[in-house]
Amino acid sequence: MESLSFPQVGGASKLFPRSSTCAQTGDYTAPDGLNFTVHCGEDVISSAYSSYVPTQKNFTACMDGCSTESWRCWGVLWQESNSSCWELSAPTALTTANLTTSDTRDIALANSTQLSNANVSCPYTNNMALTTPEGLDFKLSCNMEVEGNDLCPWFSDFCPTYAVSLEECMEACVHAHPLCEAAMWNPGHLTGYLNCFLKNATGPLVENVNQVYHTAVAEAAALAQGCPTYTTYTSTDGKAFNITCSQTATQATNITFSHRKNITACIDSCASHDGTPECEAVVFDATLGSGYENCQLLNSVQMLDSSSSLNIAQLVSTSSGSTSSSSSSSSSKAWIAAPVIGGVVAIVGIGLAWFWWNRRKRSNDAPNQNSPTQGVPIQGGNYLYTSASQKNQGVAAASETRSHQDELDSAPLSELVASERVELASQGNTAHELPA
Structure with missing residues (x-):
């Protein structure tokens, strides 16, 4: 020396x-x-x-x-x-x-x-399948490494990072953005204190020469691609969301990431989020290109931009709130309620007819501020429409173009006397995903 x-x-x-x-x-x-x-x-x-x-x-x-x-x-x-x-x-x-x-x-x-680990042997049997708590499957290759293809995640301060075990290195891969495809662990720290190397490729795998590495290659299941056939969704606890395909948020407050199999499951996780700040939107990536944790919960969304692989859903209202949901949401509620109401039409027909006539008369005197045609008011005095046809219909003709059936479906049961009231089954999830 x-x-x-x-x-x-x-x-x-x-x-x-x-x-x-x-x-x-x-x-x-x-x-x-x-x-x-x-x-x-x-x-x-x-x-x-x-x-x-x-x-x-x-x-x-x-x-x-x-x-x-x-x-x-x-x-x-x-x-x-x-x-x-x-x-x-x-x-x-x-x-x-x-x-x-x-x-x-x-x-x-x-x-x-x-800095030292006396046991540098492979912690599991070679070629063994390992699954993380988040559900990501890995295949282990003992004493093998992926040369090059180093990944430095967007939110990481250190590349590589430290892991006390192979499992901890795999967890770092699960939470990485963009997608991590392999986790390479050096148990002996001969490459330094930072001994977990994330990779953006699954191979080629080569045998160790001067160092000891054990590599776990991710095997994420492919998800259904494309855009949903519906533009609105009501979560299991009654919150309405508008879905916009091929768009993402460019200015928002990130809450958390998780893995979900489809956008409706992602929306449900947003609706059930009870932390601070409140979840107001989600960005979903079915391609997993942005990471295995492909469901991002957001707050304070200010700006949107086009994206080839991401879809966004934004909170509109709750089913029990005073804000009206979209026309698609209203029609799905009518579809669920119709079989029940049909059985008692003969009993309540007179009362409903009187209520419809009286409501029709009031609608001619004052416009409906929250009609499905008009949309839901949003920031800046504009309205959030769920389809192009809604926007083109216009507000002025909203009251006159509503059908008689829509009036019946939207009539609140509270207008009926107690002996005629029908209790509907729970409508927790009022959006129905069409088969692929």
């Missing part, structure tokens, strides 16, 4: 109070999770130093750099007088017996248990 010469500091300790930064830092955890024990006013024998040229950093940045090296960095030596940082590469020399008092330097030793 080459011999390093250190600058003469002489009385520099009077100009640069050597222990100020060290005392303020104390024991430290790097952003990626590697822990350091700090020894202020300590040095170590030169055989522990790496041959790298000292870098110019502050003390915490010196430790951060050590934690992200592509080899096992066991600690750092920091000299505050000239902001020099030496990384320590010889673990056998890093013992308290080898520490010496220093007026100019400080030592930070990495947690050795986080």
